Amino acid sequence: MINQELKCRECSRHFPLQALAVCDYCFGPLEVTYDYGEIAKLDLKNRIEAGPRSIWRYADLLPVECETPIDLGAGFTPLVRAERLGAQLGLSDLWIKNDTLNPTGSFKDRVVSVALTAARGLGFKVAACASTGNLANSVAAHGAFAGMDSVVFIPKDLEKPKILGTAIYGANVVAIDGNYDDVNRLCTELAGEMPTWAFVNVNIRTYYAEGSKTLAFEIAEQLGWSAPDHVVVPIASGSQLTKVHKGFLEMQKVGLINEKPIRISGAQAQGCAPVANAFADGSDFIRPVKPNTIAKSLAIGNPADGWYALEVVKNTGGSIGAVSDSEIVDAIELLARTEGIFAETAGGVTIATLAKLAKESKILPDERVVALVTGHGLKTLDCVSDRVGISTTIEPRLESFLEALEKGQVKLGSASGASS
Numbered sequence: 001m002i003n004q005e006l007k008c009r010e011c012s013r014h015f016p017l018q019a020l021a022v023c024d025y026c027f028g029p030l031e032v033t034y035d036y037g038e039i040a041k042l043d044l045k046n047r048i049e050a051g052p053r054s055i056w057r058y059a060d061l062l063p064v065e066c067e068t069p070i071d072l073g074a075g076f077t078p079l080v081r082a083e084r085l086g087a088q089l090g091l092s093d094l095w096i097k098n099d100t101l102n103p104t105g106s107f108k109d110r111v112v113s114v115a116l117t118a119a120r121g122l123g124f125k126v127a128a129c130a131s132t133g134n135l136a137n138s139v140a141a142h143g144a145f146a147g148m149d150s151v152v153f154i155p156k157d158l159e160k161p162k163i164l165g166t167a168i169y170g171a172n173v174v175a176i177d178g179n180y181d182d183v184n185r186l187c188t189e190l191a192g193e194m195p196t197w198a199f200v201n202v203n204i205r206t207y208y209a210e211g212s213k214t215l216a217f218e219i220a221e222q223l224g225w226s227a228p229d230h231v232v233v234p235i236a237s238g239s240q241l242t243k244v245h246k247g248f249l250e251m252q253k254v255g256l257i258n259e260k261p262i263r264i265s266g267a268q269a270q271g272c273a274p275v276a277n278a279f280a281d282g283s284d285f286i287r288p289v290k291p292n293t294i295a296k297s298l299a300i301g302n303p304a305d306g307w308y309a310l311e312v313v314k315n316t317g318g319s320i321g322a323v324s325d326s327e328i329v330d331a332i333e334l335l336a337r338t339e340g341i342f343a344e345t346a347g348g349v350t351i352a353t354l355a356k357l358a359k360e361s362k363i364l365p366d367e368r369v370v371a372l373v374t375g376h377g378l379k380t381l382d383c384v385s386d387r388v389g390i391s392t393t394i395e396p397r398l399e400s401f402l403e404a405l406e407k408g409q410v411k412l413g414s415a416s417g418a419s420s
């Protein structure tokens with residue numbers, strides 16, 4: 001493997017790759033750095049195109065020594081041209097990155113696959129995490145696949161599908177009487193007590209975070225090795241947003257795509273919008289909030305990478321929007337009806353924010369825009385259960401159906417492409 005190091009994001013000190021959670025000197029967060037000059041000398045496009053149809057095709061830009069990654073098939077999800085949704089929002093070149101189609105139904109499979117592969121190489125024995133739901137699903141599944149025990153910590157009010165979809169893999173599910181920020185604090189303490197436990201988003205967060213870069217790598221590859229003009233990314237801790245940006249910059253550095261400006265915008269729910277609030281106030285300080293939103297997978301009131309995400313958005317000329325719970329559900333329906341993609345609440349946050357930013361001309365009509373839809377709708381069914389359902393119940397007889405049709409209980413002509 002070509003030389004890689006850990007670098008402190010605050011004081012810029014370098015360390016060899018190791019299980020170091022924060023900088024030894026200033027407690028700043030760490031970042032993996034690569035020898036881009038050497039990587040650029042590889043026959044990168046061919047190495048990637050010959051690789052597996054998963055995030056591991058980009059192994060040259062991931063922080064692992066391991067020859068056999070823990071690969072459940074995360075990544076290489078469809079990038080679809082969203083013409084119908086684009087037409088509704090006034091965007092002529094809109095694309096959806098459909099990360100609902102990952103092995104456990106969310107983008108978290110990307111980060112977990114990298115984190116646990118690195119953790120195994122570093123000698124950790126147990127897979128653990130502090131989760132808002134999707135991370136728990138993914139840690140449990142990858143732990144099972146790798147033959148590792150797993151212990152996941154969640155706020156006790158999570159959606160049932162996320163709890164059952166974790167326990168089914170044999171994971172220990174520990175529910176905490178508190179919100180995500182309480183769970184995270186406990187896990188930070190526990191990580192100090194349990195030296196062989198890899199808390200993927202705590203003590204090995206530096207490795208975990210690198211997995212999100214693969215979203216940028218795939219988008220560029222799927223656009224024929226070119227970057228979009230604008231990307232809309234949901235913000236929970238803010239890690240994904242910063243790493244999508246890093247992924248595009250890395251591809252420019254190693255010559256996979258041409259240099260050009262790429263705007264990165266962020267999406268939050270109004271019930272948990274600490275980064276959007278700071279952006280709106282023009283402040284550099286992310287004031288923590290107590291989350292209260294149906295978008296539980298994004299409900300982090302004190303986001304670890306919030307400040308860095310804000311910087312990326314400001315430096316790239318992007319924007320950050322926040323949307324209400326009812327706008328989130330409207331957007332889930334709109335995406336499903338126009339594009340055939342059923343997203344969880346986080347996807348609703350992204351699409352509703354996309355709509356809002358387009359309306360405010362913060363996204364321009366002819367920009368090539370990619371919106372990240374990061375989790376599957378079957379995980380948050382409850383939020384649509386009073387919106388949609390059975391059209392009508394009839395006797396098993398021809399006349400009954402014709403009668404229902406007559407009464408307008410079965411309606412045609414409402415599809416977004418229907419010419420009526």
Ligand SMILES: *Cc1c(COP(=O)(O)O)cnc(C)c1O
Nearest residue numbers: 134236237238239240346374375
């Ligand atoms: C965790 C999560 C995110 C955002 O993650 P961060 O990197 O913490 O900002 C986005 N979408 C879904 C569905 C998630 O589960």
Ligand SMILES: [Zn+2]
Nearest residue numbers: 008011023026
């Ligand atoms: Zn430091």
